[in-house]
Amino acid sequence: xxxxxxxxxxxxxxxxxxxxxxxxxxxxxxxxxxxxxxxxxxxxxxxxxxxxxxxxxxxxxxxxxxxxxxxxxxxxxxxxxxxxxxxxxxxxxxxxxxxxxxxxxxxxxxxxxxxxxxxxxxxxxxxxxxxxxxxxxxxxxxxxxxxxxxxxxxxxxxxxxxxxxxxxxxxxxxxxxxxxxxxxxxxxxxxxxxxxxxxxxxxxxxxxxxxxxxxxxxxxxxxxxxxxxxxxxxxxxxxxxxxxxxxxxxxxxxxxxxxxxxxxxxxxxxxxxxxxxxxxxxxxxxxxxxxxxxxxxxxxxxxxxxxxxxxxxxxxxxxxxxxxxxxxxxxxxxxxxxxxxxxxxxxxxxxxxxxxxx
Ligand code: 1CP
Numbered sequence: 001x002x003x004x005x006x007x008x009x010x011x012x013x014x015x016x017x018x019x020x021x022x023x024x025x026x027x028x029x030x031x032x033x034x035x036x037x038x039x040x041x042x043x044x045x046x047x048x049x050x051x052x053x054x055x056x057x058x059x060x061x062x063x064x065x066x067x068x069x070x071x072x073x074x075x076x077x078x079x080x081x082x083x084x085x086x087x088x089x090x091x092x093x094x095x096x097x098x099x100x101x102x103x104x105x106x107x108x109x110x111x112x113x114x115x116x117x118x119x120x121x122x123x124x125x126x127x128x129x130x131x132x133x134x135x136x137x138x139x140x141x142x143x144x145x146x147x148x149x150x151x152x153x154x155x156x157x158x159x160x161x162x163x164x165x166x167x168x169x170x171x172x173x174x175x176x177x178x179x180x181x182x183x184x185x186x187x188x189x190x191x192x193x194x195x196x197x198x199x200x201x202x203x204x205x206x207x208x209x210x211x212x213x214x215x216x217x218x219x220x221x222x223x224x225x226x227x228x229x230x231x232x233x234x235x236x237x238x239x240x241x242x243x244x245x246x247x248x249x250x251x252x253x254x255x256x257x258x259x260x261x262x263x264x265x266x267x268x269x270x271x272x273x274x275x276x277x278x279x280x281x282x283x284x285x286x287x288x289x290x291x292x293x294x295x296x297x298x299x300x301x302x303x304x305x306x307x308x309x310x311x312x313x314x315x316x317x318x319x320x321x322x323x324x325x326x327x328x329x330x331x332x333x334x335x336x337x338x339x340x341x342x343x344x345x346x347x348x349x350x351x352x353x354x355x356x357x358x
Contacts (some may be wrong), residue, residue: 014147015234019079023210023269024288025323031315031352033345034149036251037331039084040073043340045071055100056092059085065135066142076342080147080210081294083136083203084122087153087214088161088198090193093128094121096162107193111165111173117127118188122178124195128201135227136206149249150343152196154215155233157252162188171220178229189233197240204244213237213267214251218328219254226258231265238266249292251356253330259284275328279320290323297328300336300344307340310346326352 010016019032040046046068050058058064068084088106092098097109113120126133139148161167163174178185200211218230238248250262251271263270263285270289272281274296282291299310311326318324326348332341 022323030349033326033348034078034080041334042336059342060131063134066138082149107166112162133206140207150208151212155192156230158192193233193236210247215252218252278317282321291321292325294329
């Protein structure tokens with residue numbers, strides 16, 4: 001972007017938006033809100049586009065990426081867009097043979113087992129993901145003052161799909177490799193960190209206003225194992241972006257025991273799932289970081305008075321943090337009524353803009 005990266009951002013531009021201000025722990029006119037998986041199957045307009053286009057193909061067509069990314073911004077009035085893509089997109093661009101299978105998720109043709117398998121994951125350049133570069137550039141124009149979030153999967157979560165060959169509840173094969181061949185594990189995660197860092201740099205150069213590193217499944221590990229096997233690699237990604245000029249968000253599920261360590265990985269904002277109240281999370285993460293979260297996505301299926309009470313509680317607990325971005329504790333469920341999401345955005349804005357001069 002053209003915003004002055006060292007000084008104050010252009011007034012009114014995306015870098016001066018409530019979302020980016022909250023990430024940077026600056027005063028905000030209202031608490032910003034967006035939803036993980038806000039683009040997706042909860043929206044009929046998304047299902048219509050995707051009816052005839054496979055998932056990975058839709059991620060590689062800039063005009064579809066742009067349209068799908070804009071849908072929840074138009075419909076809900078969220079404070080940020082998130083690029084429509086998937087965490088396996090850069091891994092496929094790096095040469096791994098995989099597909100996203102409807103009803104299952106990512107499926108890898110030949111799961112990673114050996115050093116030779118790791119070597120076949122090539123470093124990527126902008127040309128390998130030119131469709132992402134193009135989509136981001138289009139979106140930045142279309143979005144105007146609304147910030148666009150870029151994202152990537154963190155090394156552990158990517159490694160889990162590559163080693164298991166698909167989604168896993170226990171991550172047993174992944175842990176077997178991690179405990180059984182530590183050198184190979186670090187080689188794999190080192191290579192994935194390079195791919196992820198390159199992928200995020202492409203998005204930043206194309207103009208995203210923030211990035212989120214998803215380590216969705218890191219909560220499967222103890223803190224000691226997280227520190228030994230995962231933290232160095234996530235730190236390599238996040239610290240590689242320290243001078244990139246955009247806030248970095250780091251998120252995982254089931255991470256109550258890992259919040260301190262995840263904060264140490266170098267993010268500006270730590271995402272929290274619904275299991276840990278935001279005031280407790282703020283204390284665990286330590287000073288100098290904003291928090292993001294943390295409404296249980298299942299609460300959106302409850303009657304409105306329940307939703308409203310939970311939104312109030314989360315705003316009150318989030319006020320303990322030096323910056324709060326309202327979000328869910330994980331992604332929107334496909335069965336969610338989109339009108340409830342729109343109401344939540346309006347409610348967060350209304351309740352938080354009443355709290356003046358805190
Ligand atoms: O047919 C469909 O609609 C496919 C469902 C789908 C969608 C909409 C998948 C397959 N990926 C996506 C898009 C997607 N993936 C986004 C879009 C932007 C937005 O949030 O609006 C994002 C950020 C992701 C990232 C992603 N993919 C993560 C990290 C976030 C999280 O939810 O934890 C993970 C773990 C994936 C893997 C994945 N891709 C798709 C599925 C069904 C899964 C999960 C499978 C599993 O249970 O392991």
